[in-house]
Amino acid sequence: MSRSKQLTISKATRYQNAALTYYLGLTDxxxxxxxxxxxxxxxxxxxxxxxxxxxxAYSAKLLGFMPEGIKTxxxxxxxxxxxxxxxxxxxxxxxxxxxxxxxQERFLKLTQNQAxxxxxxxxxxxxxxxxxxxxxxxxxxxxxxxxIAQCAAAALNPGGYLLLADMMRSDAQYTExxxxxxxxxxxxxxxxxxxxxxxxxxxxxxAQAAPTIDLYIDVFRRFGLSTIRYLADLVAIAVPPLHxxxxxxxxxWLKKLVTEGLEAxxxxxxxxxxxxxxxQLAKPD
Numbered sequence: 001m002s003r004s005k006q007l008t009i010s011k012a013t014r015y016q017n018a019a020l021t022y023y024l025g026l027t028d029x030x031x032x033x034x035x036x037x038x039x040x041x042x043x044x045x046x047x048x049x050x051x052x053x054x055x056x057a058y059s060a061k062l063l064g065f066m067p068e069g070i071k072t073x074x075x076x077x078x079x080x081x082x083x084x085x086x087x088x089x090x091x092x093x094x095x096x097x098x099x100x101x102x103x104q105e106r107f108l109k110l111t112q113n114q115a116x117x118x119x120x121x122x123x124x125x126x127x128x129x130x131x132x133x134x135x136x137x138x139x140x141x142x143x144x145x146x147x148i149a150q151c152a153a154a155a156l157n158p159g160g161y162l163l164l165a166d167m168m169r170s171d172a173q174y175t176e177x178x179x180x181x182x183x184x185x186x187x188x189x190x191x192x193x194x195x196x197x198x199x200x201x202x203x204x205x206x207a208q209a210a211p212t213i214d215l216y217i218d219v220f221r222r223f224g225l226s227t228i229r230y231l232a233d234l235v236a237i238a239v240p241p242l243h244x245x246x247x248x249x250x251x252x253w254l255k256k257l258v259t260e261g262l263e264a265x266x267x268x269x270x271x272x273x274x275x276x277x278x279x280q281l282a283k284p285d
Contacts, residue, residue: 031082077139149195
């Protein structure tokens with residue numbers, strides 16, 4: 001296991017970990033990614049059980065993008081290790097990287113301690129050896145495009161590959177909202193090209209990823225909102241002044257976020273896309 005120094009975990013990350021724990025309990029899945037639904041299911045066929053199958057199909061889709069001869073993989077933003085475990089089972093030497101001890105614990109457990117974990121941000125990571133391929137599966141949106149390009153180039157063998165799969169903004173004018181941290185497609189392309197990468201292969205899988213958004217919205221509408229209402233009713237009965245305060249706080253800070261979340265499918269369709277891209281780093285002359 002990497003000996004990277006312990007990181008200070010922000011309050012925002014602790015909130016995210018609480019949400020992650022809830023998600024893992026809900027899905028019982030080793031994966032955190034959206035999944036690859038093929039064929040596109042009817043609304044009544046969108047279930048948590050079938051989500052796990054779509055997520056496994058997504059890992060297989062990524063594997064299909066990997067060129068022959070790849071042996072060493074650095075999984076950047078590796079989550080709890082679903083993709084890493086999938087690749088380990090197929091003979092790859094995989095190392096994970098994320099700045100979160102919660103994910104570190106889950107990653108090592110899921111990979112049965114067969115994969116090294118680097119407790120680090122990609123921007124401050126110093127590799128001890130170069131890799132054949134750097135994988136960014138739904139982690140690009142947490143880093144600046146120039147950092148992705150430069151750090152991937154520094155981590156790869158000459159002629160190595162960057163496999164990037166994520167939600168991206170096809171509409172550069174979409175700058176505020178729940179998905180606004182996603183990279184603009186052309187901005188990311190420009191940063192990678194300037195760092196010496198050439199696009200080898202790409203595929204838009206927006207249609208195959210979108211059902212997961214629909215599923216999450218349906219689950220939240222049926223279970224999340226009903227749970228919130230139930231808890232609010234209990235507080236209103238037990239502590240009326242606290243209910244009044246929480247009601248005000250909801251209207252002040254959370255109502256807009258909840259409303260936007262329920263419209264996530266429409267926002268994605270209008271402003272975003274989901275792409276898998278394989279880039280190759282140029283070899284020195």
